[in-house]
Each structure stands twice: as C-alpha cells, then as structure tokens.
Amino acid sequence: MQAYYSDHFVLPLPPGHRFPMPKYRLLRDRVQAEVPGLVLAEAVAATDDELLLAHTPHYVQSVVDGLLSAAEQREIGFPWSPAMVERARRSVGATLCAARTALAEGVSAQLAGGTHHAYAHKGSGFCVFNDVAVAARLMQAEAHRRRRPLLRVAVIDLDVHQGNGTASIFADDDSVFTLSLHGARNFPFRKEASDLDLELPDGCTDDLYLDTLDQALHMLWLSHAQALPGLVFYLAGADPHEGDRLGRLKLTHAGLAERDRRVLAACRERGVPVAISMAGGYGHVIADSVAVHLQTLREAQAQWTAWQAARPVEECSG
Template sequence: MRLMRAFYATQFTLQLPPGHRFPMAKYQLLRERLAAELPQLELAQAPAATDGELALVHSPAYIQAISDGSVDPRILREIGLPWSPAMAERARRSVGATIAACRAAFREGMAANIAGGTHHAYADRGGGFCVFNDAAVAARLMQAEWLRSHPRGLRVAIVDLDVHQGNGTAHIFRGDDSVFTLSMHAQKNFPSRKEPSDLDVDLPDGCRDEEYLLALEQALAELDRRFDPGLVIYLAGADPHEGDRLGRLKLTWDGLEARDRRVFDWAWARGLPLAFAMAGGYGVRIEDTVQAQVTTFRVGTQYAARWQNRSR
C-alpha cells in the first residue's frame, strides 16, 4: 500500500569536471535505493516549474538568463555548476518537485522531494550549488493557491536543518510575517556572510547528538511560541553527519534519525502537513549521504502511515 509520494528529476544529469565537489550521483543512488527498499513510496517524476511560478520569487531577468544560458559568468561561479540545458531544466524540476510535494502534503499529510533544499539561491542570483530556491517558490505558490478557497492567508514555516545557513531563503522572506524561517547550522561554515533568519541557531564545530537535539527542541519551542503555521517545509540535510566532508558537525546515524523524528513529531502533534527536501550531503563516502537520506524517507513513511490512519 502506498503511504507517501516522492518526486524526482534524476533523468537530468549534469556533466561535471573530474574532482568536482558536487555529488551529482547521489540522487540516482537514492532513487534506486528507495525503489528497492521502500515499496510504501510512490515515486513520481517532478513537473517543471513554470516561468510564472518561479517569478513569485525570482526576477524575470534571472529566470530568462538561466533558461537561455545568458547568465552572468560571475553568478555561475557563485552557483558552482556549469550551465547547460540540462542544468536549467533540472533546476526547474527541483522546484517543481517541492511544489508537487507541498500539494500532496495538503492532501495526504506528508510528501517529499528527492532533491531540493536549494536555500542559497536569492531572488536575482544563485549560489552554493543552488539555482532557484525551491522552498521559497513553493511557499509563495501554496500561499497563492490557498487564498483561492480560504478567507485567511496561509502561514508557512521553513525548518532548515542543512548544516549551512539558509541565506537565500532568509533574505527572500526578510520582513515577511507570513513565512517563518528557522535555520540551524554550523556557525563557522559556508556562507561566510549570513542573512538574518527569523530564528538562527549557530552551532559550534564538533557539535554532537545531545547538544544538537537539545538545541533543536529549544528552536522548535521558540518557533511554536512565535508562529502558527499551516504548512511546514523541512530541509533535511544529510550534512550534519560526522562523515560529511563539508559539515563540521559530528552527528551520528542515531542523532540524524532522532533529528528527523523530532521534526516529524512536532508537525504531527500539531496536525501540520509537511513536505521535505533532501538539501545538502557531501559524505566522504557517497554511500553515507545516501544512507542518511534513505533513513529520512524510512522515518517519513512511518509518519505518513499515521496520517493515513488519522484520515480513516
């Protein structure tokens, strides 16, 4: 029996130079493992976000430049990925996957994007392997769709637990009280210039499970105190793991799983639909990154089962 939908764009692969730091292969490896190990998932190809959907967040000039390859070379260097038609299409599909996951979460409680979490993208430029900001576009589109049938606006919480600060997301929603941005990250990690989120939790190098989980519980309690969301978008980065070469934190496998359970528990207890995306993961062994992500999906399907039981 299918319990949860997950959307992918693994058919679009970027040809990266030898030694490139971005682990493109992880998406296909993740999809293969999910198909083999979690029959409760329905894997579906992600739709491409349209120009109009992207323009809810991104400037038309930037959208056009990514689409036709005329993007400023300085911005491409910040993104860190070479332009190609596949790069442009994959970026659209990554956003489309989070949009589709949010729509499915409203119907079924939980859904996921096998990629996404591109939180370093600003309105007019990308950065840090991020082209368009999938969580920001999805949040804006869900708010617009919500207003078609509800008299009051939708409030969205973006819970970003990638090890790097969500600078693009924070900048996009600065001063917007309809979206709450929570970023919990390694203080001394990328980006060097951080943008103020609604709630930033800076963690020291070497932070371990107990300290991390206590900080997360306190952050979710603070989010609760200050904000009442109707939708949660969760960036479940694998890069806080102790085996990540870009992470600087020291979470174990058990710590990462406990982190996911705390976020899912928090949303479940409040009856909040939740869409999650994979965000970063740069394991010394790519298999470790994929394992962390498989665990997030395995835990997610357990909470999706609760949603199905609740709706009966």
C-alpha cells in the same frame, strides 16, 4: 506516501567536481529496493511564471536564456547548460508537487531540493532557483485563489549551512517564518537574518545538536501560539553527519534519525502538514549521505502512516 524525483535530469560537470550528482539516483534506487510503501513519481518542471513568484524577471531570464556571467556561474558552482536549466526547473517542480501532496495527505517528500542559497536575484552554493521559496509562494497563491485564509508557512532548515537565500527572500514577509539550525563557521560566511537562527560549533555531537533542536522547535511553536502554520517545509540535510566532507559537525546516523523523528512527530502532533526536501549531503563516502536521506524518508513514511490513521478518510482524499 508520495515522493517525487528528478534524477533523470543530470547536468554535465567537469571531472573532480565536488557536487555529488550520482547521489540522487542512488537514493531512488535504494528507496525502490528498500521502502516499498513509498510511491515515486517523476517531477514536472516549474514554469517561468512559478519561478517569478520568488525570483526577479532579470534573473529568471538570465538563467533560462544562458545569459549568466562567468562570475554568476562561479557563484552558483555550475557551468551553464540547457541541462542545468532543466534540472533546476525539475528540482523546484518536485517541491511544488510535494507541497501540494503534503497539504492533502499530511506528509510528502522530494528526493532532492533544499536549494536554500538561491536569492531572488541570483544563485549561489549549488543552488540555481530556491525551490522552497517558490513553493511557499505558490501554495499561498493557490490558497488565495480558492478563497481560503492566508496560508502561513514555516521553514525548518536543518541543512548544516545557513539558509541565507531563503532568509533574504522572506525577510519582510510575516507570513513565512524561517528557522535555520546550522554550523556557525560554515558556508555562507556572511549570514542573512532568519526569523530564528541557532548556530552550532564545529565538532557538535548528537546531544548538543538535539538539545539545540528542541530549543528551536520550542521557540518555533511559541512564536505561533496564536495560530499554527498551515504548512512546514523541512530541509533534512544529511550534511551534519560526521562523515560529511563539508559539514564540520559530528552527528551519527542515530542522531540524525532522532532529529527527523522529533521534527516530523512535532508537526504531526500539531496537525501541521510537512513537505520534505533532502538538501545537502557531501559524504566522503557517498553511501553515508544516501543512508541518511533514506532514513529520513523511512521516518517520513512512518509519520505519514500515523497521520492517515488519525484523519477522516474524506479529508485524506483532498
């Protein structure tokens, strides 16, 4: 299975900053050591034209040219620097690569991404550009250029925080279905309306979470009874884990592994390609977040293997 990374591009942060920048390199190191069947490639940078598919020209220019105000930088949570811009471009580029590969092979992933708090006109919550929104729009445009039917997209957002930016960007777009399963009392405190929002109480454990996920997936497929989506973006956040500093939920490693299995198996059984982003993870012990992401990638590889076994060789080649 192909996966993409961008951890060479690190933005400088002040001491004590709570964003876990080392997590991404630690994850890649463990993937290389423990998941030999996963083929890693460095992501290309998203271009301005690609970013403009989901973001306003003023916002893209402000980020690229270093014109963000102090207030805008505080809302994002990162100080502006050329490294911030490059890292944000690469994060989007990794999701673009994963989406194209998923359409060809059934499953692909990137080792970061899930920047779902970025709106069309602003960034927020450690999210500069919205990687899934850009990728969804670009995959639709590429399908149109090939004179294929409209590519319908579903976003299954299982980060512990609601995907408010993604919900806002696609609020009036019937071709993209947004699903968010998140903590009711967690950031963002002013939620946007997804196509399907399911909220969870503080302290939620495995059984309640998985029951709610089953309801969410049932409603997703029911809403697509006439035609399945042509591509799913799965945000597999590690932050519902019981050891997360920002999560407020109490899921175990086993519960999160079962979450991944249910989502990815449901997509494979329906023949819906899925591009996976790691999204959030802020463990008190950073190794806990890395372990959750690692087991997501192991499950993805297992589902990719099953997908390949069920498809004709010529179809797998794209």
